[in-house]
Amino acid sequence: MTELNNSFSINSEKFGKNNVINILGRNWALIFLIFMLILFSFLGKNFFTLNNFNNIVLGVSSLLLLASGEAFVIISGGIDLSIGFVMGFVCVTTAIIMRDLNAAGYSPFISILTGSLVGLLLGLIPGMVNGFLVAKLRVPPFIATLGMWGITNGLAWRLCEGFPIGFIPLQVRDIGNAYIAYFSPKKGFSFFVKPELTERKDILSLLKIIPIPILLITLILVIFAFILSRTKFGQHTYVIGGKVDAARRAGINVPLHLIKIYIISSFFAATAGVLLVFKLNMGVHTQYTSSYELFAIAAVVIGGASLTGGKGTVWGTVIGVLLIGILDNGLMMMGLPIFYRYIATGCILIIAVLIDQFFPELVYKE
């Protein structure tokens, strides 16, 4: 791989023009993202504000996690269709546990902690089953995870009967909607606790710095980006996705590795489910929760991964998610109806695949 990169850089030095195309091709998503930021800042009212960026990243926070987990699966040459409903299932289960413990008289701390931990642990089971089916029983990933898609949907639905699970400790929301710091021109800086403001213009001018969920998500992403790009586990993932036979010959325990990959994907989905409870102060699951995995797959592909495996990164995926989020928010701020925003996201996805198809050597490889 390094040799390949070197040969590119030598080529690029020889032909300056190629060099420019190379950089543009490799980073088209990032460049497009920056271009959009500039464009919307001019066209959308109040787009370029800290509070709007908070709104954007919080709006795609579930997708950030789901897409990063999906990136692991796609790089390993598979696909996981169950993540949206795994998130819904964990979200509902966590909320039910919190609600029932709270109603039984346990302290909010115990209720919240137990609910979150049990939710996270339960959320790992779908990944284990998916991994076992794919790795040991050789069920195609599409089918195995589609089966799990149905199972988790049915379970979640049975649990919530299509209605939101409320009546959980309000502290959940206080945690989920807190920021690391606040700055008010009137009251100055404060940390973790929102300053009391009464005037509407003071409330609107309050600067909120880094939402707690985003801090947590960033931490998780840094750890997993490191695992993917700097450890043997990460290397093996790329090798399995690129050339599975070569991976077997090299002595990699492919089945075990794949099981771990699907568990990672489920872990991300479960974390997203628990965080959703904190964000919304309730457990929700509807049939539309399944649209999440499609946007997650789209983000992974926009971020430079290939559905045939062996390519992609966590940070590329993050750019893919942000691109979808900013495109949607920016066009909304411009006043464009939702229908056109779907079309725009679709176009970007097709462009991403075309770049991957026709200029595979330009897309960033690990």
Added chain:
Amino acid sequence: MKKFIITLLLICLGLSFIAMAGVAKQLKFAFMPGIADPFYFTMEKGAKAKAAELGVELIVGEYPKAWGPEYQVPILKALVARGDIDLLFTAPTSVEALIPVLKEISDSGIPVITVDTYIGDGDYTKPSNYNFPLAFIGTDNFLGGEVVAGQLALLLGGKGKVFLENTNPDVSSVMGRELGFRAGLKIFPDMELVGVEYCLDIQETAVAQVGAALQKNPDLAGVFGVNVFSAQGAYQAVVSAGLGGAVKIATWDATETLIEALKRKELNLILAQMPAEIGSLAVEWGFKHLTEGAEIPKKVIPGFFVFTQENVNDPEAQQYIYK
């Protein structure tokens, strides 16, 4: 042996006549709900109370786990296959697919009333292949949307910017609410609808969309969330912006979670349909039709109940919460 069999058959025949004679004394109504949810549970409660009052036996079909004819029709067919039903009232889960199914039931001599939802366009007065039901008893979504617009205007003193958070642009009920809301706002020249978004029942999306609307319109005064998920997303966005109470939020359907938010003063008004009333009316009109030959109006629209922060704890308001 032959004699024995003939005697046995005669006994059975005799018994069945006795059984039928016993049944003839009491009317049997069947209720086929649309989906397992608190709205229809409440409707059943209202119907049961009225049935008990009138001495009608009410048989309730199994609640479908999901919305759609593929779930509802098999249960419905099993329900009428009992053969002893005098009247059916049901919430058809498809305006098209349920026409032939209900037509067959109606042709077999069981009068049909549709509740909450309808077949065709719901107008059973004009000539069509779907005008056979006795009546449609249910909510008028357009009218409800107008009521919400009026109530929100009342809260806002008749002026200000409002935003509409909708769910699915392809569902007639919520689109009816949107159109009614738009029409209702036209009466107030100083009220302005600054945007409409669709969250597809994903609450996280509703939070982001209302959050963006607040960024775009810092002077936003009110939001109408057309169902439980869009309303919850709306008040979540408003509360996390620190504007709880300053931005008025109106919604539809009195579920327990929404009532709780109203008590916390994070919501301002909830328009409740009257599912218990709908169930009760279906039994009452069906009974009058079968016993007195009364002519039922083709469309019966019960009113609404508007929950506000002031009346949410009133004892008489509690009956309108969906449980």
